[in-house]
Amino acid sequence: MTSIAIVGPGAIGGTVAAWLAQNPDFDVSVCVRTPIADLVVETPEGTIRATPKVLTDPSEASPVDWVLVATKTYSTDSTRPWIEALCAQGTRVAIIQNGVEHVRLFEHIVPAERLVPVMINLPATRHAPGRIEQSRHGVIAVPAGQNGEDFAALFAHTEIEAAAHADFVSQLWIKLCGNCAAIVPALTLRAMGPVWSPDFEAIVRGLNEECAAVGRAEGAEIPQSVVDDFVERSRTMPEGAIAGSLHADRLAGNPMEIDARNGVIVRLGEKHGIPTPMNHMLVTLLGASGSPWVKRD
Numbered sequence: 668m669t670s671i672a673i674v675g676p677g678a679i680g681g682t683v684a685a686w687l688a689q690n691p692d693f694d695v696s697v698c699v700r701t702p703i704a705d706l707v708v709e710t711p712e713g714t715i716r717a718t719p720k721v722l723t724d725p726s727e728a729s730p731v732d733w734v735l736v737a738t739k740t741y742s743t744d745s746t747r748p749w750i751e752a753l754c755a756q757g758t759r760v761a762i763i764q765n766g767v768e769h770v771r772l773f774e775h776i777v778p779a780e781r782l783v784p785v786m787i788n789l790p791a792t793r794h795a796p797g798r799i800e801q802s803r804h805g806v807i808a809v810p811a812g813q814n815g816e817d818f819a820a821l822f823a824h825t826e827i828e829a830a831a832h833a834d835f836v837s838q839l840w841i842k843l844c845g846n847c848a849a850i851v852p853a854l855t856l857r858a859m860g861p862v863w864s865p866d867f868e869a870i871v872r873g874l875n876e877e878c879a880a881v882g883r884a885e886g887a888e889i890p891q892s893v894v895d896d897f898v899e900r901s902r903t904m905p906e907g908a909i910a911g912s913l914h915a916d917r918l919a920g921n922p923m924e925i926d927a928r929n930g931v932i933v934r935l936g937e938k939h940g941i942p943t944p945m946n947h948m949l950v951t952l953l954g955a956s957g958s959p960w961v962k963r964d
């Protein structure tokens with residue numbers, strides 16, 4: 668029996684927990700801030716249900732084989748008591764978050780050799796605690812090596828396609844290219860397609876080009892087609908559509924992962940001497956909308 672604890676069963680953590688709990692060989696528990704009774708996830712494969720063990724305080728936790736952290740990036744330090752209670756010598760800790768700085772954010776909490784950064788491409792929305800909609804097929808990428816391969820193997824019996832990649836850094840930055848333009852609808856509070864114009868396209872393309880340039884300087888391989896495809900996807904975003912979790916968080920009045928998704932492009936751009944004026948300006952403007960998470964997470 669493999670024991671797995673998911674810290675933060677929100678949209679992503681709840682979906683992952685529900686899928687893993689379908690495997691009778693896994694003992695799945697969830698570590699919550701807001702209590703839940705169970706998990707019900709509407710997936711492209713139909714509705715799945717799970718009744719994992721629900722822990723509400725780190726004092727109830729004991730060491731497990733795998734800890735999966737799926738909180739927002741700005742909640743990192745609040746997960747420390749959970750991670751400490753759930754870890755023994757052999758425990759591995761996977762960080763399932765957006766952005767490219769999983770290791771920087773958690774290396775003061777988890778030893779590097781037990782830390783597994785995870786890129787997840789899986790659109791999910793939490794409608795109520797434990798009630799989630801997974802709107803498309805899920806894809807997970809992890810670094811090559813034993814930890815990455817063992818993590819990917821946990822998903823063998825799920826609809827989530829998980830694989831270890833030698834070029835994980837490219838996986839992370841290509842995902843960030845897809846995420847970085849969502850700062851525009853988070854600011855305008857409407858879909859991009861209906862307001863598209865040459866000036867608007869210059870902003871969206873600028874955000875993406877800056878991200879790709881900084882990613883390449885960090886060692887990622889990002890073909891130009893990645894930028895062009897994301898710009899095209901933005902151009903065709905239909906009226907009423909929500910561009911993912913950042914836009915959804917702004918609409919809900921929640922804190923936003925501005926630093927992890929756009930601030931990081933500015934910070935790492937400065938390190939490499941790459942100008943990032945579009946990201947810099949929109950980070951400043953969205954931060955001025957009231958989110959406390961414009962500063963470095």
Ligand SMILES: NC(=O)C1=CN([C@@H]2O[C@H](COP(=O)(O)OP(=O)(O)OC[C@H]3O[C@@H](n4cnc5c(N)ncnc54)[C@H](OP(=O)(O)O)[C@@H]3O)[C@@H](O)[C@H]2O)C=CC1
Nearest residue numbers: 675676677678679699700701738742745764765790791912
């Ligand atoms: N949603 C999506 O479609 C996608 C999101 N991502 C990324 O995945 C990560 C998670 O996002 P998402 O699932 O949307 O976020 P949610 O806000 O839906 O979920 C985060 C969860 O973490 C919980 N939490 C926060 N702090 C703690 C703590 N100290 N202990 C226990 N639980 C805690 C929250 O509790 P509470 O219930 O009290 O709010 C919530 O359940 C982010 O980095 C996001 O960018 C990546 C791909 C797609």
Ligand SMILES: CC(C)(CO)C(=O)C(=O)O
Nearest residue numbers: 787788789790911912913
């Ligand atoms: C765009 C999406 C849904 C892709 O997984 C995402 O990463 C997010 O909303 O944060």
